[in-house]
Amino acid sequence: MAEEPDNTPIQSKYAQQYGADLAANREEQERLAERLKQLQADEAWLLQQLEAKKAGAPAKAAASQTVPQQRREAAKATPVPSNAKKKTTRAKTPAKRTHAPKAKAGGDKATVKKTTVEKATQHVAETAKRAEPPLHEVVLSILRTQPGHPHLAREVHTELADKHRRSASIQVVRNSLESLVKKGMVEKENKQNSVMYTAPTGRTVESVPEAAAEKASEKVTADA
Numbered sequence: 001m002a003e004e005p006d007n008t009p010i011q012s013k014y015a016q017q018y019g020a021d022l023a024a025n026r027e028e029q030e031r032l033a034e035r036l037k038q039l040q041a042d043e044a045w046l047l048q049q050l051e052a053k054k055a056g057a058p059a060k061a062a063a064s065q066t067v068p069q070q071r072r073e074a075a076k077a078t079p080v081p082s083n084a085k086k087k088t089t090r091a092k093t094p095a096k097r098t099h100a101p102k103a104k105a106g107g108d109k110a111t112v113k114k115t116t117v118e119k120a121t122q123h124v125a126e127t128a129k130r131a132e133p134p135l136h137e138v139v140l141s142i143l144r145t146q147p148g149h150p151h152l153a154r155e156v157h158t159e160l161a162d163k164h165r166r167s168a169s170i171q172v173v174r175n176s177l178e179s180l181v182k183k184g185m186v187e188k189e190n191k192q193n194s195v196m197y198t199a200p201t202g203r204t205v206e207s208v209p210e211a212a213a214e215k216a217s218e219k220v221t222a223d224a
Contacts, residue, residue, distance in 0.1 A: 136176040138164055143186060143199035150189070150196035153177060 142159050143151055157173045160166045177197045180186035187198045 132166075135166065135168060135172070136179055138166060139173060139176045140180055140185060140199065143197060147199045148201040150191065150198045152194060152196060156197070 138160060139156055142156050142164075153174045154170060156177065157168070157170045160168060160173060177186060177188075181188045181197070185199075187200060189196050189198070
């Protein structure tokens with residue numbers, strides 16, 4: 001038996017949907033109103049407890065001051081020999097002298113430790129920076145991963161940041177590519193008003209240490 005077509009007007013369908021959304025909205029408003037009432041009741045209770053605690057604080061402070069006051073009055077009533085006062089004064093003086101150098105030594109130790117940590121951090125950062133290969137070698141390695149495939153400068157710039165974690169402007173990357181073109185290590189061509197750079201397919205990929213060694217040997221030959 002074939003199903004009967006749904007002849008409900010589209011206006012009725014939207015009206016039902018709007019009605020359901022309106023009912024859900026009102027239910028949410030009622031729920032939030034109840035939550036707001038609960039939060040307001042909690043606020044009133046917290047304020048009441050805070051005021052009660054503040055009111056009890058002065059009384060507690062007055063009670064704590066009673067004992068020291070009684071001790072001072074008892075000390076005044078008891079006569080103290082003059083020799084005892086002198087001994088007490090002399091005994092207190094060395095104590096102050098012994099505590100001062102300890103605090104100073106602790107401060108000096110903390111300062112030395114902080115300086116040592118800063119120097120070690122700086123040394124690690126400088127070592128990591130020196131270990132990075134030159135930018136033009138990384139750019140050349142990106143092109144050589146797909147020899148014969150042309151790359152835009154912005155493509156090299158994006159891969160340099162994403163895969164190699166090297167931060168350089170697009171202009172610096174373009175300068176490195178142009179330098180490789182002048183050395184004959186990269187080919188350059190214009191396609192559809194865009195400059196494309198390609199690594200030749202007939203050359204092998206050098207490792208970074210080999211490229212650095214070759215650069216050092218070229219420098220020695222030039223100096224000779």
